Amino acid sequence: MGFFEYTQELVKTNSISTSVVAIIGPGAQFNATTLNVECIYMNNKNEDIVDFCERIKDDYDFKQVDLVIMSRVLEHIPLRDLDYYLYSIHSIMKKDAKLICIVPDMREVTNELKNIDENFDYFKLLRLNLELFSEGNNVWDRHCTWTDIYTMKLYLEREHLFRTDIWNYIDNLNTDLMPKELEFHARSL
Numbered sequence: 001m002g003f004f005e006y007t008q009e010l011v012k013t014n015s016i017s018t019s020v021v022a023i024i025g026p027g028a029q030f031n032a033t034t035l036n037v038e039c040i041y042m043n044n045k046n047e048d049i050v051d052f053c054e055r056i057k058d059d060y061d062f063k064q065v066d067l068v069i070m071s072r073v074l075e076h077i078p079l080r081d082l083d084y085y086l087y088s089i090h091s092i093m094k095k096d097a098k099l100i101c102i103v104p105d106m107r108e109v110t111n112e113l114k115n116i117d118e119n120f121d122y123f124k125l126l127r128l129n130l131e132l133f134s135e136g137n138n139v140w141d142r143h144c145t146w147t148d149i150y151t152m153k154l155y156l157e158r159e160h161l162f163r164t165d166i167w168n169y170i171d172n173l174n175t176d177l178m179p180k181e182l183e184f185h186a187r188s189l
Contacts, residue, residue, distance in 0.1 A: 003071055006173055010069050010100055011035055014185075020063045022056070022092065024049060025071035025102075040065070049073070053088040064094040071102040074155075075147045082145055083159055090161040093188040099162060101184045102170065103147035108179035152184050162186035 003026035017036040042052050156162045170181040
């Protein structure tokens with residue numbers, strides 16, 4: 001199953017017919033008409049999340065969001081900006097709305113890099129290094145936000161905007177590049 005199908009399944013299982021859903025990252029732009037929900041997508045993959053949230057709030061027909069699905073995005077945000085990005089996402093959500101984050105398990109990424117041998121796929125090596133070290137134009141931003149079970153809970157809860165409900169490993173995504181993907185469910189406070 002790819003991100004489009006997985007995202008559609010998340011919307012199906014985590015929303016009701018009157019829900020407003022915001023989708024950020026891969027999996028956006030699937031056909032939501034059969035789900036009877038209103039979906040708001042980031043129109044441009046280069047759009048900043050803060051700008052996306054401001055665009056939604058500036059809309060004349062703004063409705064607070066019941067569900068935000070953020071796939072493979074959080075790990076690319078510079079750590080020093082993470083709280084502000086999470087605050088911006090929180091600002092478009094209803095109280096007790098659900099946030100679902102899908103991120104790579106960085107511990108598994110580093111374990112995979114430790115086990116490199118002469119038969120290791122070179123493209124995969126470059127991709128794993130990109131996940132860990134190559135973000136941003138500024139030399140100080142050239143790292144990813146570390147995402148694993150413990151830090152994700154910390155990031156989501158430290159500003160008291162969200163309460164983490166559950167997390168689990170995703171094993172049915174067709175992503176050969178990442179060893180393991182994590183899925184976190186949190187509620188807005």
